[in-house]
Amino acid sequence: MDQSNPLFTSPTFIALVRWGALVVGVLVVLGLLWFLYRQTRSKPRQRLQRVRTLHCVRCNHDLRNHKGANCPKCGLRIPPEQARLLDESQSNPRKKGEEIDD
Numbered sequence: 794m795d796q797s798n799p800l801f802t803s804p805t806f807i808a809l810v811r812w813g814a815l816v817v818g819v820l821v822v823l824g825l826l827w828f829l830y831r832q833t834r835s836k837p838r839q840r841l842q843r844v845r846t847l848h849c850v851r852c853n854h855d856l857r858n859h860k861g862a863n864c865p866k867c868g869l870r871i872p873p874e875q876a877r878l879l880d881e882s883q884s885n886p887r888k889k890g891e892e893i894d895d
């Protein structure tokens with residue numbers, strides 16, 4: 794930096810540089826926190842939600858009336874825990890209604 798230029802030594806300029814550095818630093822930290830949040834929370838939560846609602850974990854295709862080991866849309870192998878849920882829903886689709894008849 795040119796120390797002979799009065800612009801670079803003025804208190805206003807120095808204050809602007811400090812505030813600018815602070816703002817950039819805060820934005821970088823917030824961006825890192827957002828990135829870590831997306832990596833650690835969002836994807837597993839979305840995957841679990843799709844498994845529970847019987848949708849493909851990759852492409853979100855509805856698998857409720859599908860029989861097979863792979864997603865018909867994207868070809869992803871259906872995870873074992875979701876395959877169990879699919880078997881239960883297809884072998885006993887009106888479980889709640891039957892409980893009322895008992």
Ligand SMILES: [Zn+2]
Pocket residue numbers: 849850851852853854864865866867868869
């Ligand atoms: Zn799929």
